[in-house]
Amino acid sequence: MSPDRTLVTKILNGNLNSFRELVEMYQKLVVHVVFRLVSRREDREEICQEVFIKVHRNLSGFKFQSKLSTWIGKIAYTTTINYLRKAKTPLYRNLKKVSETSESEDEYNNPINSIPSDYPSPVETIERQDITTLIHKKIEQLPAPYQTIITLYHLEQMSYHEIAEIMELPEGTVKSYLFRGRKKLKYSLVKELEGEEI
Numbered sequence: 001m002s003p004d005r006t007l008v009t010k011i012l013n014g015n016l017n018s019f020r021e022l023v024e025m026y027q028k029l030v031v032h033v034v035f036r037l038v039s040r041r042e043d044r045e046e047i048c049q050e051v052f053i054k055v056h057r058n059l060s061g062f063k064f065q066s067k068l069s070t071w072i073g074k075i076a077y078t079t080t081i082n083y084l085r086k087a088k089t090p091l092y093r094n095l096k097k098v099s100e101t102s103e104s105e106d107e108y109n110n111p112i113n114s115i116p117s118d119y120p121s122p123v124e125t126i127e128r129q130d131i132t133t134l135i136h137k138k139i140e141q142l143p144a145p146y147q148t149i150i151t152l153y154h155l156e157q158m159s160y161h162e163i164a165e166i167m168e169l170p171e172g173t174v175k176s177y178l179f180r181g182r183k184k185l186k187y188s189l190v191k192e193l194e195g196e197e198i
Helices: 001-010 016-037 040-060 068-085 089-102 128-140 144-154 158-165 171-194
Strands: none
Touching: 001 016, 001 040, 001 068, 001 089, 016 040, 016 144, 040 068, 068 128, 068 158, 128 171, 144 158, 144 171, 158 171
């Protein structure tokens, strides 16, 4: 029996410590999804709590047809999108607008346009922590779908398939969004770093 299946079985048998363990295991994933889309601290905390309430409530219906992380990620994403829709936030309208934009499916296949592994020399003069802070800041300025996909792919190391399942998008669209998000992020970083004094 897999560790996830064992954990779920214990929770369904009423073991509260096992549910606490689940929360600890997947808290970072939920925070990554929610915090990328919601800015108000109070709302973030409320949504995260709601996600885990939904996880607990619906756990008996989880059939292990996907990874537990994917299932929880989908609940987090759907709960957050529902919050944004009910609140009628500009971000939700932006999210909807970007989702409706037609994307070229083969753009992401061009390796020339991907973010290079070696940063240009101006970055090397900045402390590693500053670079990380800058990257996170620039990710937060991207349109919502790009934020979420970049976060799930690079920080949570999820596959295209898992992200597609969470966000209910075709895999090709996820790849295209990831390509476009990286391109926008690269442009934004280069623009910022060009202004740094060496």
